[in-house]
Amino acid sequence: MTKHLHIDTQAMRAKILDLAIQGKLTDQRAEDGNAQDLLKDIQAEKEKLIKEQQIKKEKPLPEIEADEIPFEIPKNWMWARWGTLSISIKYGYNTSAQKDGKIKMVRISDIQNNQVNWDSVPFCNIPKEEITQYLLRKNDILFARTGGTVGKSYLVSEVPENVVYAGYLIRTRYSEKLSPQYLKYFMESDLYWSQLKKGTTTTAQPNCNAKTLGKMVLPLPPLAEQKRIADKVATLFAQLDAIDKAYEEYRELQQTMKAKLLDLAVQGKLTDQREEDGNARDLLKEIQAEKEKLIKEKQIKKEKPLPEITEEEKTFDIPENWMWVRLGEMILNHIGGGTPDKSNEAYWNGDIPWMSVKDVHQDSMYADRTIDSITPAGLENSSSNLIEANRLIVVMRMAVGRAVINKLPVAINQDLRALFFRDNVTQEYILRIFKILKFETSGMTVKGIKLWVLLNTPIPLPPLAEQKRIVAKLDELLPLCNVPGVYSKEK
Structure with a gap:
């Protein structure tokens, strides 16, 4: 039996950080000294800056209580508060972003994946006499104090020009006797996030202030070990990055292989052609005759x-x-859908599965459940339609061109369209074609495909017997392209 490998690189990163800040990732050395002496040096440095009036004296932070200490640390380490280690913790400047101005201003949205694209950072207008106090320096750490990204941090690795930072950020500046990368790794650890969660208030949006940040406790090693920890974590993270990259490259190869198989399939190069299959022209005549019959019976419109x-x-x-x-020549009929009134509770959470775009997944062939459901009243009082099982349903807006076959009766919303075929067409064959079709979309904010574009789409049609052989061959070959095991990483 083949064993499948489970690689959860994000969980591994979290474990590495946990071990790092517990002193279990590096060795402790007598020549490093101890964190108590390091803290005394930092406090002496702060006293000097206060006397020189470069920073203001702040209220002493409370002693660290026993119940605040989550785990044991090495003897030459100590627990400290973030505010004790910081030279300053300062809010950013409140002003709006401008296309032009005196100086650039970094915002939360400019920080993506621990990087800043300095070329796209906007300008701001700030009084000249106030610029100095908001200037960023290399090794400052910025902290998002509000919104959906509250707690996100950024270690300033470079400052290509004079830059200030926006009001929704907090800047922490600290002694050169500390490793900036060690501090940054702490701000990615579970210990940091658990303390942040306790100190975050939720009103209209999550918010965490400088006081909460300053009171956070963190394990402090001697400087030499901080640097060893930072180097070790960086090395291990680089190895995990390599795994992530290799996986992404393999995923791309997978998709390329799948696309190539589908291309070969719809060109008739995956299967043999057999005389006894007949030809697709007779098949099309049968479809057209069926459509004429349904039109005469007024079951469908001409x-x-x-x-x-x-x-x-x-x-x-x-x-x-x-x-x-x-x-459109192959389809006997097509039906759209709609959405019951969201404000009417009598229309929702009923027994009728209600399908929307979020129920149609790119890598799925079939849909056997929906997130939402409606009541008979919701179906009756909306433009939604109930679609019997085993129909091909296509996404017309947003995730344009996605398609699935529903395995249970569903009502559909207005972004979907159900296609009805005669039994001389294998829906699974058409579904495979949808995986490689490229549609001309329209719309400024939400992309969509017009019905006539869908119906006008040209596709290659084999005889029915070969349609079935193509589907069987793809069912045999496509799973071979899948990555074995389970893989997970941070997005």
Whole structure:
């Protein structure tokens, strides 16, 4: 039996940080000295800066209580508060971003993946006499104090020009007797985030102030060991980054292989063509005869004839017993949907599964459940339609072109369209084609596909028997492209 490898790189990063700040990732050395002497040096430095009036004297922070200490640390380490180690903790300057101005201003949104794209940082207008106190220096740490990113931190690794920081950020500056990277790693640890959560208030949005940050406790090693810890963590993280990169490259290879198989399949190169299959022209005649019958019986409406397929639209050669057809020629009928009134509780949480875009996943062939459900009243009092099981449902807005076959009756919303085929068309074959189709979309904010674009889409149509062989062959080959095991990483 093949064993599957479970690699959760994000969990491994969290464990590495936990071990690091407990002193279990590095050795303790007598020549490092101890953290008590280090703290005395930092306090002496702060006293000197206070006398020189470069920083203000602050109220003493409370002693660290026993119940604040979450784990044991090495003997030459000590527990300290963030505010004790900081030379200053200062809020940013409150002003709006400008295209032009006196100086650039870093905002929370400019910090992505622990990096700042300095070229895109906006300007601001700030009085000249106030600039100095808000200037960023290398090794400052910025802290997001509000909103959805509260607690996110950024170690300033470079300052290419004079830059200030915005009001929703807090700048912490500390002694050169501390390792900036060690402090940054602490601000990524579970210990940091657990303390932040306790100190965060929630009103309209989460908020954490400088007082909470200053009271945080952290394990303090001697400087030499701080540097060893930072180096060790960086080395291990680099190895995990390499795993992430290799996985992403493999994922890309997977997708390339899958796309190639699908390309070969719809060109008739994955299966053999057999004389006994007949040809797709007879199949199309049967579909057209069925549509005429349904029109006469007034079960469906007659639609405008679709244009002939041009040679330019035939993007590759297909076998002689296949033919190029427009999707609309193959469809007997198509139905849209709608959404019941969200404010009416009587329409929701009923027994009827209600499908929306979020229920149609890119890598899925079938849908056997939905997130939401509606009541018969919700169905009756909306433009939603109940679609019987085993119909091909296509996304028309947002995730345009995604498609699944529903395995249970569902009501659909307005962003979806159900397609109905005759039984001489294998829906799984059409579904495979949707995986590689590129649609012309429209819309400024929300992309969508117009119905006529969908119906006019040219596709290669094999005889029914070969459609089934193609699906069977893809079902056999596509799983071989999948990554074995389970993989997880931070997004």
